[in-house]
Amino acid sequence: MYAPVGLDEVESRLYEVLLAECVEYYVRIVRSLPVFEERAAGELLLRVRPRWRPRWRASRNACRTVRCSLFAVRCSHRTVRTRTRRSVVRAWNWSAGTLAAVAWARARPDIDGRRIGLWGASQAGWVMPKVAARDAGLRFVIAVAPAIDWQRQGRYNLLAELRRDGASDEERAAALHRRETTLRLLRSGASVEEYRDAMRNAEGSRNREASGSDEGMTADRWQFIAKNYTSDASADLRAMRGTPVLLVLGGHDTNVDIAETERTYRAILPPGTLEVRKFPDATHSLVRHDIERSETALTLTALFAPRALFADGVLTGQRRFLERL
Incomplete structure (x- = not known):
């Protein structure tokens, strides 16, 4: 260049x-x-x-x-x-x-x-x-x-994006709940199918931190997070x-x-x-x-x-x- x-x-x-x-x-x-x-x-x-x-x-x-x-x-x-x-x-x-x-x-x-x-x-x-x-x-x-x-950075990023987007208290609580659910699944060694089932059953806003998009979680992406979230x-x-x-x-x-x-x-x-x-x-x-x-x-x-x-x-x-x- x-x-x-x-x-x-x-x-x-x-x-x-x-x-x-x-x-x-x-x-x-x-x-x-x-x-x-x-x-x-x-x-x-x-x-x-x-x-x-x-x-x-x-x-x-x-x-x-x-x-x-x-x-x-x-x-x-x-x-x-x-x-x-x-x-x-x-x-x-x-x-x-x-x-x-x-x-x-x-x-x-x-x-x-x-x-x-x-x-x-x-x-x-x-x-x-x-x-x-x-x-x-x-x-x-x-x-x-x-x-x-990784985990503190993820929480900071999630909260910063919620503030930027003007999320309500209810949306903030739902997003944090989904984040804690994701971490619990990672700690237990859950599969991506178990993650998808949990997210489908969860209420509130989409998981901004783990999926990174509205398209959902791929198996490879889940493996990547599982290997690096600590x-x-x-x-x-x-x-x-x-x-x-x-x-x-x-x-x-x-x-x-x-x-x-x-x-x-x-x-x-x-x-x-x-x-x-x-x-x-x-x-x-x-x-x-x-x-x-x-x-x-x-x-x-x-x-x-x-x-x-x-x-x-x-x-x-x-x-x-x-x-x-």
Whole structure:
């Protein structure tokens, strides 16, 4: 992808990483359209970057890496195509895949193996500390809105969405009851059929947290949740051995409790290894809150002025962090 004129090398590469996230978001939007989705997705990619291709690809786990003056590893979830959407449905060992990508990068003669780090967001908060704890050679970790505890994060997200949508007290109580029912079923090792029966019999609002959509729970998605619902990054954060960390948080994050995340990172990581940057006007994805609230504004800005998507200082803060390493 081509960065705007006037950026230095590090900032240009960071721009490319963030813009790649936007491209994936565009494709998800286009694929939700009823017709011409494949052609539209291709045309959209070409408008954002002619001859768009991943710069590097490592292993079957689809761990993709983006070369910078420092080398950052970014991994995406494995997805499969269903009849109506693309969804994360298969759990895979993210940390092992990331370690494999790092090893692949170190083996390349055109990459300085001493200057490799991790950049990740949201659920990567459960992956990067585990990887950094096992690989002391990583030069840095940039953690964007990372989650700490799966269950606390899920409850926070559920309540934040209920507040955003103006849910009534009755709807809130029903949603929390469904959440507790889901957790009880997970703890008992219930099957997806038992989950579906319980949800059909439950009263109140739909299960926003577990299903993620009105389409209901698939067997693979249920397996994914069952394998990961006890995730907690605290132990892996303690096992990290002095890797410099930049924690990036948005003030309008409805997915992750940024207060808990900041409190946990500060309590566990040595002060000399942790830098925290907060952007009050940013959402979970670091997009400006006023833009993300409007799907039209979000799409048009992403297409015609992509750098304006991000809250002021997002790129600069990461560039300065990298320059000091």
